[in-house]
Amino acid sequence: MAFPKEFLWGGAVAxxxxxxxxxxxxxxxxxxxCCTRGSRTQMRNVTFETKEGKIEAxxxxxxxxxxxxxxxxxxxxxxxxxxxxxxxxxxxxxxxLFAEMGFKTFRLxxxxxxxxxxxxxxxxxxKGIAFYDAVFDELTxxxxxxxxxxxxxxxxxxxxxxxxxxxxxxxxxCFVRYASACxxxxxxxxxxxxxxxxxxxxxxxxWMAAGVPSRDPAKIAAATRNQLLASALTVQYAHAHxxxxxxxxxxxxxxxxxxxxxxxDALKQLQMQQSxxxxxxxxxxxxxxxxxxxxxxxxxxxxxxxxxxxxILKNGTVDFITFSYYMSACISADPEVLAKSKxxxxxxxxxxxxxxxxWGWQIDPTGLRTALNYFYSRYQLPLMVVENGLGAQDTVEKxxxxxxSYRIAYLRDHIKAMDAAINEDGVDLIGYTPWGCIDLVSASxxxxxxxxxxxxxxxxxxxxxxxxxxxxDSFAWYKKVxxxxxxxxx
Ligand code: BGP
Numbered sequence: 001m002a003f004p005k006e007f008l009w010g011g012a013v014a015x016x017x018x019x020x021x022x023x024x025x026x027x028x029x030x031x032x033x034c035c036t037r038g039s040r041t042q043m044r045n046v047t048f049e050t051k052e053g054k055i056e057a058x059x060x061x062x063x064x065x066x067x068x069x070x071x072x073x074x075x076x077x078x079x080x081x082x083x084x085x086x087x088x089x090x091x092x093x094x095x096x097l098f099a100e101m102g103f104k105t106f107r108l109x110x111x112x113x114x115x116x117x118x119x120x121x122x123x124x125x126x127k128g129i130a131f132y133d134a135v136f137d138e139l140t141x142x143x144x145x146x147x148x149x150x151x152x153x154x155x156x157x158x159x160x161x162x163x164x165x166x167x168x169x170x171x172x173x174c175f176v177r178y179a180s181a182c183x184x185x186x187x188x189x190x191x192x193x194x195x196x197x198x199x200x201x202x203x204x205x206x207w208m209a210a211g212v213p214s215r216d217p218a219k220i221a222a223a224t225r226n227q228l229l230a231s232a233l234t235v236q237y238a239h240a241h242x243x244x245x246x247x248x249x250x251x252x253x254x255x256x257x258x259x260x261x262x263x264x265d266a267l268k269q270l271q272m273q274q275s276x277x278x279x280x281x282x283x284x285x286x287x288x289x290x291x292x293x294x295x296x297x298x299x300x301x302x303x304x305x306x307x308x309x310x311x312i313l314k315n316g317t318v319d320f321i322t323f324s325y326y327m328s329a330c331i332s333a334d335p336e337v338l339a340k341s342k343x344x345x346x347x348x349x350x351x352x353x354x355x356x357x358x359w360g361w362q363i364d365p366t367g368l369r370t371a372l373n374y375f376y377s378r379y380q381l382p383l384m385v386v387e388n389g390l391g392a393q394d395t396v397e398k399x400x401x402x403x404x405s406y407r408i409a410y411l412r413d414h415i416k417a418m419d420a421a422i423n424e425d426g427v428d429l430i431g432y433t434p435w436g437c438i439d440l441v442s443a444s445x446x447x448x449x450x451x452x453x454x455x456x457x458x459x460x461x462x463x464x465x466x467x468x469x470x471x472x473d474s475f476a477w478y479k480k481v482x483x484x485x486x487x488x489x490x
Pocket of ligand 1: 197435442
């Protein structure tokens, strides 16, 4: 069956993973700029200078920096965001390729530090404004609707060094000033906005999602509240000043199953589900759910939510729901199973019914159909799948061709799952933007080797490659999918 006529087919990227030009035209340093290149086995590090003047690096997901650490970039470290794939200088060529595929939408993020280099300025940097003006003009030229994430895994490091970033309430005003500037300058061409990418990932990725250099649960709870308030205030500003703007949230989602029918596994799975639902419940329903308040209380996490805060959340609910979906995970309450499983925080206990990607992510298209039904029945709001795809190593043949049949197979099965959700289950799904439509730097590992694109970018992790772009087999395939409204998937 066909997808709706107005369906937004496209692709997705994030500024820090593809723009490059990290210090061009007055841009400031962001949290992502301080993350080194890692690998499948080596976690990315974050670099800083201690009070005593020592340069140190700590693993991104374990970061617990000493008091007084000053984050930044230092000689001798390899920071992949600094050059990305240099979209900054290739945007015309890249957008022309998206247009050739027939994109109806393109999801990108604005880099806060291009507009407000330190995060707390009162007026935007006009050169930063001009860059996105040019990008949006180019997209408009091809009738491609931009879908803009305001904060995709980057926070001005200036705010971390000044007051600990999102753990401090003052960051809310800085963000709202930035978000309002974006809305004021670009709303004539941008109609779809997302506030925070994978906002729930702050729970385990304080640095990645919020520039918070600490794993202290009270700081993470405060940073979470502050982002949720900033998101709600942005929605309020948009609704008051730009009625044509639609604002969505963005959840990092992995469909979770109880590993067995043992009731303890089912309870654990529910608790895991609640840790994700919490974010979309606040953003779509406008209040902190009782289960999360109970958890904070029981764990002794100091946490404040004023009457004023509650009002802000109530009046700032989103217009649509979006999420990323790559894989599913099995949840077990049995310590023996957990000890035996190699699963990490992303992948859970291995599911015997599923195959995994080269990076150990469990491939599960049916899980996407389940997720779509779950979100739609819970919120009854339009949905978009704004990330999905297969990170894989590609081989360039002697003649330059790239036969990525594995990627086509992955995407085909997920598109079939979306088709079933729309046409058989009645879900209101309005868009699909597969991740990394052009090869870019991986968020979790910082590698170029983990490729998602329809477009190959000749850049390697050892620094070689001329940056040239070429079409993989999936390029022609996706073009056909879009042209046929999802009916020709062969
Ligand atoms: C999501 C992020 C993206 C992206 C994607 C793929 O979590 O929103 O920024 O990178 O995952 O992950 P990775 O790049 O680690 O393969």
